[in-house]
Amino acid sequence: xxxxxxxxxxxxxxxxxxxxxxxxxxxxxxxxxxxxxxxxxxxxxxxxxxxxxxxxxxxxxxxxxxxxxxxxxxxxxxxxxxxxxxxxxxxxxxxxxxxx
Numbered sequence: 001x002x003x004x005x006x007x008x009x010x011x012x013x014x015x016x017x018x019x020x021x022x023x024x025x026x027x028x029x030x031x032x033x034x035x036x037x038x039x040x041x042x043x044x045x046x047x048x049x050x051x052x053x054x055x056x057x058x059x060x061x062x063x064x065x066x067x068x069x070x071x072x073x074x075x076x077x078x079x080x081x082x083x084x085x086x087x088x089x090x091x092x093x094x095x096x097x098x099x100x
Contacts, residue, residue: 047060
């Protein structure tokens with residue numbers, strides 16, 4: 001089992017117990033369709049992204065109202081919502097304390 005599969009499994013288990021405003025947890029489909037739906041229905045926009053397992057795109061979307069969604073897209077183009085919830089808060093930029 002790859003590191004990504006382990007992380008994905010853990011996040012999926014945690015997500016099963018979380019609140020899901022989109023009621024779409026575990027659903028897979030087109031990335032473009034998810035992004036449009038998150039924007040249109042929940043006013044969620046991209047907040048962060050990264051690469052997991054050296055191949056999968058992981059994106060975090062959030063709204064000013066506090067809803068949030070984590071979307072994972074494979075190299076083949078399959079996108080899945082793996083977690084969603086409420087009470088998202090942006091953190092202020094951190095100060096680089098190493099360059100005093």
